[in-house]
Amino acid sequence: MSNKKQQEFVKEITPMEVDFSQWYTDVILKTDLVDYAPVKGCMVIKPYGYGIWEGIQRVTDRRFKETGHKNAYFPLLIPESYLQKEADHFEGFAPEVLWVTHGGNEKLAERLFIRPTSETIICSMYSKWVQSYRDLPVLINQWCNVIRWEKTTRPFLRTAEFLWQEGHTVHATPEEAQQETMQMLEVYRQVAEDELAMPVLLGQKSDKEKFAGADRTYTMEAMMHDGKALQAGTSHNLGQHFSKMFDIKYLDRDGELKFGWSTSWGVSTRLIGGIIMVHGDNRGLVMPPRIAPTQVIIVPVASHKEGVLDKAYEIKKQLEKDFRLELDNRENYSPGWKFNEWEMKGVPVRLEIGPRDIEQNQVTLFRRDKLEKFTASMDNLNETIANLLDDIHTTMFNNALKNREEKTYTTTDYEEFKKLMAEKQGFVKTMWCGARECEDKVKEDTNATIRCMPFDQTPVGDKCMMCGGEAKHVVYLAKAY
């Protein structure tokens, strides 16, 4: 059975070289991350997928709190009139909000919309809460669900309903707001790189791509295995747009009433899609150890033999102080079947323990990232595994970085660019004049968009790749999810 089953596992996942999109769908369904819900574009996040989200929440929320933010909860439903207050914001979100019109059998007096993001409701509350300079800064975050009624959806990457966090802050000065915007981008970078082993490019969005109602949007962009970009988190400096529309004013020390300066920033369950497409392979998921729901899976071998299960439980007890782990003691499955299943689920370390291991005071370890198997002494096992997980993290990060570097090109020749986009995808570093027309043109020609203007603006040419006019910005172009 074991051999046949192994083949079946492999058969279940379409190789990514054959069809990357089908590979993604196969992986998320076969590894029990997600299921399709009866409502179009909505997903059910199954326990294993939700465990990843819990990991992301844990490492992100800790950093929010360390930087002085507190969590709160604002209502799901917002009156129609609120959406119309900020013009750009309305234009950006009105086409994709869901409308609630009836409660029981009664028609509501005013239609309500389900939050697609919460600037409007939160700013209306801040307008009550902020009176004096003493009330600033306001540093609040919420973890919640939002809905954007999109036409084309794909689990985790773009779904009608998704889970996210949205931070909303108000400051006394534009400098403080800018500092906050950048601080939170840095928090996101740390989460992506230091926790998810996902290298990111940081930079500013073009006006076309920025958040509806923001002065400036900053982004982190990750490269997926197929060379396409994923916008993995954004941080917005909202200037005074929302504080003017929602009347967020404070009495300053000098006795004058002034409008506040606000920011907002968010990451979502989309990050899970990023983890899958950055690290996954043809055997399935490869989970970054620091947020993996299960870091170590213990599989007893020849567990009917005396002492094996006892030893497995003993090891479990010893390790579970330091790691998230499970012991797979299911009787109806062979060790080989279990190996395959946990490999597909991307558990970073498998620990096998059998009669021979016990005899030799050792365990057999398998690391998912390199598919390598080796033995280790039972002495200092916690330390061995801690180091192994660190090494897996670093290896995964370096592999992803190497993939990004190999698929990042620099050119200012538009024909070469088009060829790259058609044949190889990847990121292209080039020059842009700043005109919206050039942005639209490159999108029409190749479906690529400006992912960001990186902070390092050392020029790679002096002419706009699209129009040949004077270059103003270094940009990264890519097709994106």
Added chain:
Amino acid sequence: MSNKKQQEFVKEITPMEVDFSQWYTDVILKTDLVDYAPVKGCMVIKPYGYGIWEGIQRVTDRRFKETGHKNAYFPLLIPESYLQKEADHFEGFAPEVLWVTHGGNEKLAERLFIRPTSETIICSMYSKWVQSYRDLPVLINQWCNVIRWEKTTRPFLRTAEFLWQEGHTVHATPEEAQQETMQMLEVYRQVAEDELAMPVLLGQKSDKEKFAGADRTYTMEAMMHDGKALQAGTSHNLGQHFSKMFDIKYLDRDGELKFGWSTSWGVSTRLIGGIIMVHGDNRGLVMPPRIAPTQVIIVPVASHKEGVLDKAYEIKKQLEKDFRLELDNRENYSPGWKFNEWEMKGVPVRLEIGPRDIEQNQVTLFRRDKLEKFTASMDNLNETIANLLDDIHTTMFNNALKNREEKTYTTTDYEEFKKLMAEKQGFVKTMWCGARECEDKVKEDTNATIRCMPFDQTPVGDKCMMCGGEAKHVVYLAKAY
């Protein structure tokens, strides 16, 4: 300023003996737990209120995981047709669901309702996931928002939108489902009593009061300061109602297809209302130490004097390994003002540190529950505070229990009962024949309802208090929130 401010603090809260309902409203608004949202019946949970919810989540979620449950996430929106599948469930929830009819400018093909609870959507997914006895039991929980469009609302106690967790399980046998139902009731009891210091009565609901679609509902009922009951958590044995309606079938070991047995159970942000009304006093909140967002508030006294602030930060650093704490170093407020504010917010322990304390190698401690102040050595301070928090927990639990016992009466005389309900409120233990008519009558006469049939059914009489007929059940009657 300090004296004037102290008076102002006290003036801000209506004494509970004068108007309990106004006391509640004053407390939740003045202590920044909550604010009213623009949508009728919805609330904003402010950071201090949300911190309490995070505490409740922490102690509850840990127990869910220890009992083998995993978290997942199911969609907010459910197709109209799903609501109609289980008749009792439809009747119970249809009048208070909100309907989504449009996405952007387009009318939806089928109306969607916002989950008031998720049995329908979850059972429809379980019907796909459960195929074999190997797939059982299914032990899943979700933390989420739900909406019930109620007419009369009050923050935390009854709001249109609220946060909760809902566990949904499927089992192979009725015995296992019953065991799960009781296990989760016990988990809730532990959370209430061991974490929130809130004594609860456990028992079964009458058919009238049970969950729409359940075989049996079990409840924990807490007594508020005014003698009224709060249903603080419920655990439902759903029998095969939902598995039959949603076709949750499994192939058993014996080769037969069988319907599963399911349960659901939940606690919500309502518990925060319970904490307020069980423990609060005329100075404001009294937070149970184990879930208090801030367990210790450090207030430096004469902080302009050399060494005071340094010492305060040193103590903070030493204590924050073990406790959730804050150091109030705001310059514009006097120590007296700060004392009052943190008392109102119910922080269990205040730690004052001033020049004299430093001289004598001591700190001044104040416990919120007893309003007692005393000094303690700086040596072994972490241990001193850990013991103090434990003692505060026990004292709070005992006070609440004493209050409940003092306001619990036993009678089988209906006239006496009516007088009790009119003059004293509280819980009344009595006998009931089991007829719905008697339940309706007592509600109409006194507004009291059967809170539960306690597990200890030692009779306190042989006749139904309402009709004089043969008594079948010991019950607790009370007015309820």
